[in-house]
Amino acid sequence: MTSETLDVVELLLTAEIYNEQDDLIVNDIPSKIRRPLWDSKTRNVAKPIKPGKTMIKNMFGIDDVEGALKINGKPFAYAVVDAYTGSVRITAGSLDAAAEWFKKQEGARDRILENPVLAYYYSSVSEEKDGNISYEEVASKNPPKEASREWIESIIEELSEGKGNGREWLKLAYIKAPEEVRESMDELILTERQKNELQKIELAIKNKEHFRNIGLYDIGKVLFVGPPGTGKTSFARALSKKLSIPIVEVHLSMITDQYLGETSKNIDRVFALAKKFDPCIMFIDEFDFIATSRTANDEHAAIKQAVNTLLKAIDNTSLVEDGVLLIAATNHTKKLDEAVWRRFDEIVDFERPTLDMRKEILDTILRKIEGNVDTAAIAKKTEDYTGSDLRMVIREAVLTALLDNRYELVQEDLDKAVKSFDRRSGLKMTAFIEE
Ligand SMILES: Nc1ncnc2c1ncn2[C@@H]1O[C@H](COP(=O)(O)OP(=O)(O)O)[C@@H](O)[C@H]1O
Ligand SMILES: [Mg+2]
Incomplete structure (x- = not known):
């Protein structure tokens, strides 16, 4: 018996149980099985699932299904392959026997613990619960449909078919599925205040209905403030992964057009786009690019129009009504208009990391890198460095080690990297000191 046998039997069991049990829904199907079964029109996996040879080939790359269903040279007793139609299923009346057999196989337990449909069967349907x-x-660990690329593709497909210019809108933002996001919360070192804000955001999302019931619609608008490289973008993306909802990333420089009327239209378009992805995070980076103080600009009237459009768009977006959690990020606090500030219900500060945080950040980045280095000592030498600066230092150190034919880091690599970083940023500062 090979893992191919288990692949096929797991699929057959999953299909059979999913078809039979009314309580089971699309989010109970593991993503590897869900993907090829996904129907983008209904955004669902319709019952009944009817496994067949083609499906099995697409799903697992298995060409010889009969071969995969042989155990010690004999065909698996509880499944039938229809030679004519290519359909493959559990033999009528054999579900319990097939499930009992499956459970005894090596590696089956790991599969059950990642497959809510099977977990449902073994915990509450089978004879021996x-x-x-x-x-x-198991279900809570299975990524929901909104976390998948297919989900996003379904919405994009609909946008492109519509009468509007859905396709065009897509140029205004990057849309990522949680399963594509690389950043994760456990790689970010957060302050207590940030952890607290994170909890509040999570609670607001989970209790959307409660907020609706008590008439508080103004939640779910968060402003991230802090210098570049302090983790604002990473935090927003990691949140998308943690909450399993897509992230729509907007750069205000991307939607700013030389024709200001067009800029205003783009602002409306990009908000309309985000609302199509309910539920999602809309992350507006470089927020100060437009939302600057209205009096401080030359092109006064024109900019004012864009700012007003932006403010109106923010007012007309709601987590409760539209399923959009709005996160805006800015490097400059001073540039922001008072009217802009008022629109956010939470402000999260991203500061340069403290000594302890720098050590933790270094330790986190170094987790996957060989070598034995004193990160506390490096943390002491890197006052004012951001998380991003520390990443650059380590990258430099890794390159230095590679020049020396080493994959392992030694203290000297890091010391050198810090020195060269200091020298470089020193240069940068004198060059721009006039500014
Ligand atoms: N607090 C932190 N903990 C861990 N890594 C950090 C932290 N802050 C920044 N980084 C790292 O620095 C890099 C740049 O961060 P980013 O999120 O782009 O910052 P920002 O959006 O604030 O400019 C990322 O790779 C991130 O992992
Ligand atoms: Mg950023």
């Missing part, structure tokens, strides 16, 4: 398997727990 397994008290060590919790359907709720």
Whole structure:
């Protein structure tokens, strides 16, 4: 028996149980099985699932299904392959026997713990209910449909078919599925205040209905403030992964057009775009690019129009009504208009990391890198460095080690990297000191 056998039997069991049990929904299907079954029109995996040879080939790359279903040279007793139609299924009346067989195989347990449909069966349907398997727990770990690329593609497809210019709108933002996001919360070192804000954001999302019921619609607008390289973008993306909702990333420089009327239209378009992805995070980077103090600019009247459009768009977007969690990020606090500030219900500060945080950031980045270095000592030497600066230092150190034919880092590599970083940023400062 090979893992191919388990792949096929797992699929057949999943299909059979999913078809039979009314309680099971699309989010209970593991993503590897869900992807090829996804119907972008209905954004669902319709019942019944009817496995077949083509599906199995697409899903697992298995060409010889009969071969995969042989155990010690004999065909698996509880499945039938229809030679004519290519359909493959559990033999009528054999679900329990097939499931019992499956459970005894090596590696089956890991599969059950990643497959809510199977977990449901073994914990509450089968004769011998397994008290060590919790359907709720397995289901809560399975990424929901909104976390998948297919979900986003379905919405994009609909946008392109519509009468509007949906395709055009897509140029105004980057849209990522949580499963494509590389950043993760456990690689970010946060202050207590930031952790607290994170909790509040999560609670606001989970209790959307509660906020609607008590008439508080003004939640879910968050402003990230801090110098470049302090983790604002990473935080927003990691949040998308943590909450399993897509992230629509907007750079205000991208939607600013030389024709100001067009800029205002783009602002409206990009907000309309985000609302199509309900639920999602709309992340507006370089927020100060437009939302600058209205009096401080030469092209006064024109800019004012764009700012007003932006403010109106923010007012007309709601987590409760539209499912859009709005996060804006800015490097400059001073440039922002008072009217802009008022629109955010939470302000999260991103400061340069403290000594302890710098050590933690270094330790986190170095987790995957060989070598034995004193990160506390490096943290002491890197006052005022941002998280991004520390990453650059380590990258430099890794390159230095490679020049010396080493994959392992030594203290000297890091010391050198810090020195060269200091020298470089020193140069930068004198060059721009006139500014
Ligand atoms: N607090 C932090 N903890 C861990 N890594 C950090 C932190 N702040 C920044 N970084 C790292 O620095 C890099 C740049 O961060 P980024 O999120 O782009 O900053 P910003 O958007 O504020 O300019 C990322 O790779 C990130 O992992
Ligand atoms: Mg950024």
